[in-house]
Amino acid sequence: MAEGPDALVRIGSGAGFAGDRRDAAVPVVEMLRALDGPRYLIFETLAERTLALCQLARRQDPERGYSPALEGFLAPVLERCLASGIRIVGNFGAANPVAGARRIAAMARALGRAPRIAVVDGADLAGRLDPEGFAAREVGGRLLAGHPMPVSADAYLGARPIADALDAGADIVVTGRVADPALALGPLMHAFGWRDDDWDLLAAGTLAGHLLECGSQVSGGYFADPGIKDVPGLDEVGFPVAEIAADGSFVIGKPPGTGGRIDRFTVTEQILYEIHDPAAYLTPDVVLDVTGVRVAEVGVDRVRVSGARGRPRPETLKATVCVEAGHLAEAEISYAGPGAAGRARLAADVVLARLARRAPGLAVRVDAIGIASLFNDTAGAALAAAFPESRAEDVRLRFSAQSTDTAALGLLLDEVEALYCAGPAGGAGVRRHLTPRLASASCLVERDLVTPAMSLLGPEAAP
Structure with a gap:
């Protein structure tokens, strides 16, 4: 002391x-x-x-x-x-x-x-509750309802x-x-x-x-x-x-x-x-x-x-519960020089039109980085409003979608890459990624479900 x-x-x-x-x-x-x-x-x-x-x-x-x-x-x-x-x-x-x-x-x-x-x-709550038990304790949402056993569940x-x-x-x-x-x-x-x-x-x-x-x-x-x-x-x-x-x-x-x-x-x-x-x-x-x-x-x-x-x-402990949430597809392409904003807008329209036919259930977000991205919305209203006013000569488009349908996500990535030759002019620098996604929810769990333990490292770690 x-x-x-x-x-x-x-x-x-x-x-x-x-x-x-x-x-x-x-x-x-x-x-x-x-x-x-x-x-x-x-x-x-x-x-x-x-x-x-x-x-x-x-x-x-x-x-x-x-x-x-x-x-x-x-x-x-x-x-x-x-x-x-x-x-x-x-x-x-x-x-x-x-x-x-x-x-x-x-x-x-x-x-x-x-x-x-x-x-x-x-802290690990594995085996302490079934999926329905976690869902019943979720705070302010319905993410866990209907999900199988979570990837992780840890109390603080x-x-x-x-x-x-x-x-x-x-x-x-x-x-x-x-x-x-x-x-x-x-x-x-x-x-x-x-x-x-x-x-x-x-x-x-x-x-x-x-x-x-x-x-x-x-x-x-x-x-x-x-x-x-x-x-x-x-x-x-x-x-x-x-x-x-x-x-x-x-x-x-x-x-x-x-x-x-x-x-x-x-x-x-x-x-x-x-x-x-x-x-x-x-x-x-x-x-x-x-x-x-x-x-x-x-x-x-x-x-x-x-x-x-x-x-x-508090009488309860917060726990973070993570579940699998499909994959995130991201693809980017750049347009530069005179008319870049117009060509970028056309590229977005082309990709969205083709995906509406080929993967009609996929919700795709398009951002123009530096024009409408952080303040854009999923429906693209901010992007649509920004393009007519933009005189930008350097536009980086980002397409993204999250889904459990990896085939539909693959179509999105392919369509963006196809812009190289399918037009509009001057598209360059395509990068594409498909990554697993996790989603998290907060739960409040009873303290008696959690058993904190302290131990000194055993002899197996001794020099």
Whole structure:
């Protein structure tokens, strides 16, 4: 545990998602190495689709299913953390935390290290409900009705098993699906001895985790909007480090010499990120109320946050359920030079007319990138309105459709490629893809359907 009423626990963010920068944690670790007291490095690498893909990988190979980002994130910092007593907590385990832990153990052995590694498991709901049971618990939709057994179904676990792992002496904690803020709350519960019903403290730790979980978003990444919200040095943006006190108040900062900015504006924006109700942010550990939170700048790139309040945790847990959703067909072609917009419009009309005859049930979307794409709609109304006004001389058309009928999707791809010679003039740069699709739904499941488990890695992973 942290010593004394003035002790600080420091937690740095190493990643905010699986595609984050692989070198971002290095300055964070260097900053933590220069400090005393309990220090942790957390990695958040799981989105809903990422976890479903990991479940598919585990089906093909029982030794896979952990995050494919694991090695890239840990390789630059593992030795430095182990040598300096910086403990690592990450949801690298995805659909197979045990296999992820074994991979980390092998990486450590190659460095001549033998850390104590803990596994947090139990999020997988496979076998706990039948398809009708999942469908009955779906929130706000009917995606799961009539579907066979899902590809994956994972509940969001809380922070307690992470704290238990650290209590047991783990140097590294590998989890599967846990609530993102729990990656930071678990170390705080361990370090300060916070109880499971210390609602205000759990709320404060959850808020700290919420600000850390998305990496450089809080230090200006997602905040940046040139001329309106300027952020310097995004090419080397610093990832956040939180200094948390025993009363739950904390300061958010970043490593010296890194880019980005941390001030009351970036912090306030990130506090509200993905929170549907500021008075009731639901997590497995606590219901967080941020309406009374105080944000104050206490130095350059240093912001103090206090005043979080908490209420008892929800009676149910959120679960993400993924089902197979056919395939997505995408094909693109470019038109350039005088009359490009008109030729692109003709190309779209040709493809749509032919598919209306050859695959009449296929719903095809057409976007003109840079003219009408993000603000287009599936029916193409925005595209139709934009073309007559466009004088663009560089148009990239994108055709897409999603279906379980792969033959119809193949027709779409073929028709776009046929534009090379079938006209209109000047079509070039066709690219085509057919990829499996997953769809996800949220469910609320009873807590007694979920059995969180913590274990230390067994002797089979020992050097």
